[in-house]
Amino acid sequence: MSSPTSPTAPIGVGFIGLSASGGWAARAHLPALAAVPGYEVRALSASSPASAKAAGEKYDIPLAFGSAEELVRCDEVDLVVVTVKVPHHRELVLAALEAGKMVFSEWPLGNGLAEAEELAAVAEAKGIRTFVGLQARSAPPVRYVRDLIADGYVGEVLSTSLIASGLGWGAEFAPGGEYLLDRANGATLLTIPFGHTIDAVTMALGEFTGLEATLATRRPQVRNAATGQLVPMTAPDQVAVSGVLEGGAVASVHFRGGASRATNFHWEINGTDGDLLLTGGSGHLQFGQVTVHGAQGEDTELKELPVPSSYSSVVRLATSGTEVWYPVAHAYDQIRADLAAGTHHAPDFAHAARRHRLLDRVERAAASS
Template sequence: MSSTQQAPIGVGIVGLSARRGWASQAHLPALQQLDGFELRALSASSAESARQAAEKYGVARSFGTAGELAAADEVDLVVVTVKVPDHREIIQSALAAGKMVFSEWPLGNGLAEAEELATTAAERGLRTFTGLQARSAPAVRYLRDLVADGYVGEVLSTSLVASGGGWGAVFPENGAYLLDRANGATMLTIPFGHTMSGLTMVLGDVEKVTAVTATRHREVKDPQSGRVYRPDVADQVVFGGVLSSGAVASVHYRGGISRGTNFHWEINGTDGDLVVTGDTGHLQLGEFTIEGAHGSDAELSRLTVPERYFDPALQELRGTPAYNVGAAYAQIRRDLTHGGSEVPDFVHGARHHRLLDRIERAAEHA
């Protein structure tokens, strides 16, 4: 592949809409800033919707189905940005066409689907990438290096409290499917899942699990239609456990937005402390402040993320949700060029699903 890796990677996005959506907010701006990629095709909910999006964004080819997009010769990488229940069928069609796949998180609707997708990709020998973008965030990568370099000494414990944003008293626009556990897009899988991916990147894998979940918002009203929904997804997730290092961990996610703290993460060690704060529980897309103290320091001070953790090509996207997605694309390019594995693949994605499944099962038996 070395002769082709210098050529642009042809991208086809499944779910790029002319009206709204994560693909237009994050993936499109990221690809527009980066060399080494060409957005060559898109598909949407219908052929007409795809045509409108292609015209709006200047994309050469549009398709009414993901299968048609995956079969197009000019597409090297299929990017899946649709709702979770549709991931399996779309990803399987892309893998059947022999294409690389970059799927937004959650990878599948539950553990079984994620494991199936990882197995299929491995059997076909195809490169895959999972959108756990918190691991691409400069602040998270800096935290990982601070801990690895001994800033806090031996990590004794970590504690995190955050708000999910959704899954509260306010009904999210076009978000009814988030209130149905069967759809796999819950507070546990999305903000909690992304943040746990970042936490384990910084501090290591989870060994022991205890958990409690609850649904405290029993009725949620759509302010536009007046319709009342009765969610069956947890809006309270409490995880307690032990990491592979022996450090003790606790994480509490609450649905909605707090008037107090919406993200506070402490890492406490034998020689120092780190504190991360922000205004959202979505570690994969928010802006966060790091403070620290170690050795003889009497109080916390601001730790600015060094410029080397930022990609100059993405300068215009700093402070936007598109930055971490762009950083993931840049890492994908490096992985394909140098044979690396910086971006989580489907095997990693299935393993992370397995952790969330352990937490969910622990809560059921609590």
């Protein structure tokens, strides 16, 4: 397994999917890595030598390869970060694993459960450390709420209700976002915002022991915001899941495509001794842009509960804590700590496969309802 040469050596990062034209890797991963000590971005690969050269020059990355195969064989790379579209995850992650490299894959890990389980099995068989981009669980507000619940702030959790908007999968889509509309591509309202958010919900409150679900595509045609052209959408724009969590709490979760004029993120946790509420502007909890409110005991009005500074470990860059890369930085911070201490707190491919199994349960429950 490739690893830094010593416990204090920086982790050499190589990107598959960092483009000169921008995208999630440039928007989130690069500033996150800049904020966390112990990493060096050393390499990238692109679909052609020319596009790799352009990205390398733009981001000042010394090694720019025209193929992923060259990158995964590079001795300077310890950790391969895969940030391409979901249908390409399997082939690129497998290439990195075959080369013996540690891998950080964006979420979803695979296009469906079978791919996720295959990748998790290969990583386990080879004994390679892996990580998956389920960074909502790393966001300071989410970790704070998890600890409040564990410490008894609400007493016994009786129920939880969550309603959220996906922003995407609405009446219009932005240019370049058409691939998200096709359910077969595995990048949907269910797998992305619902998947990220439900991972955080289950971290705080426990897994589903039973569930019922409804998936629907209420807008079978949506409009290209730039051209006005109508195109088909087969991905669901309504995801409704209800069930019982470990410990007996009743859960109700509803994600809607697009944005609402009323509520775009409202997560309520009700207990015998108190209540918690998280609010925000979208259902993408992985961005970490939420405010925590609570009340307990004799209090009858919710009040804001500022997240203690101890939950914000990333201080290398000036930040308001609301940037979309902030939870990603905390995820990288946990990965670095795990590799240094030999621990396994950051979500890995085995965890990703478990989360894919929950999404598969939702799909099967919806199909049978």
